[in-house]
Amino acid sequence: MSTRIFIGVMLFLLIFVVVGYVLLTEGLLDVQQKELSPIGPRGPALGRMQTFKAGQDGRSIENGALLFQDYCTSCHGDKGEGVPGKGPQLNPYLFTTRFPELRAANYPNSLRNFVKIATAGGRPDYSTYWANKGETYAAPMQTWSQFFGGPLRDDQIEYVTDYIMSWEALAKQLPVGPVFVGIGNNLAAELPAGDAARGQRLWNKEENYASGKPAPCSACHSLQAGQTLVGPSLAGLGARAATTVPDQDAVAYVRRAIQAPSEYIVPGGNFAAGANSLMPGNLGNDMSPQDLSDLIAFLLTLR
């Protein structure tokens, strides 16, 4: 009898040892899981399960980054930095300001769920982020989940959410607020004196706009007379700008052509689809008033 009790106790202890060994080596303990985050500090020795979990999270972030690139960057920028006039900054504003504000207002959900809900269901109204800084957006965010009529499956919503959440660790190191606010379509904004030499450097892409982006003009406009790329040649623009549209001087004509391109379509070519110019109407979003003024000054030297 005592032998059976002894064997039973030994087997009981053995089970504890085996289970403990598995928990430690497979990385199944909570404390081990917490040490591992896709972009956080990595434990010195990863268990097998931790490695698989990290791999799965990594794949999800990869997929999310690709989806974000395809669907989100046009409004929120390559890395969530926001696009003036199109979409607000996500990184770091969402993490450092917006969500703490929601928490302070007793928002009951987690940050991850907030991101997921906003991604899946869009926003019901216009964003007012930085409205006091003159930031306005063209439209409220659309719905993205197929459940709400958007294009993305549930797993794809999870991927995008994981990618956005992967910014959180570094968010506190980034500046908050719109780094750059372009002149956009604001035709009333006062322009400083233009520098034609800098305008030429912008045209030649030897220098970037204040937003850091290059001037895209030469992709569609040639400076050679009679050469049509997508838009009309700008050769001789300085000579004709003052007389092309009645009541517009040369600067006003070129300015309106850039900031409101559908107002006047150059005749004699296929430069419009219906009443809308083929020239994008948001070019001003990447330009500061100085960029615009310098570019105009350069274009008016073309005679």
Add this chain to the structure above:
Amino acid sequence: MSFFSVGVIVILSFMGTSAYLVQPPPETEVGFEFMRPERLGPHDIRRISFAEMLPGAYDTAALDETLKADSPRLHEKLEELQHLIERYQNPNLAPDKQLTNGHAIVKIEDWLKDEAGLSVLRRVTLTLEWDGMAQPFVKTIFVHRDAIYSIEE
């Protein structure tokens, strides 16, 4: 009617098999071999480790010898890519199956870093160019440090 339905299903099923062999354009084939969306192929760039994926822009037609020293496996993968392209430089192929004088530019960028400043996510952009192209073929993937593709072996 039932014979007709079965016939339609059989024909459509056959057309969906590899035996029917609808081949995509060669640039798509090369892009697929180098960056598969699912299950890595033998030539996939993710066959090499994250650490070996050194950021930079590499032209497969003019590979730098220093890369061979810095990351021999990346150099090897880029050479493989050039060989994949050269498979479509056979004059016996139909003109639309050729990548004459084709070469690739592979750009590897650090996309996301951790708090310690170490890269955790890289963007890899493949741009294929060849004579007579209407526009270059461009394909992008992201690679995460923890994605451990080696466990797919």
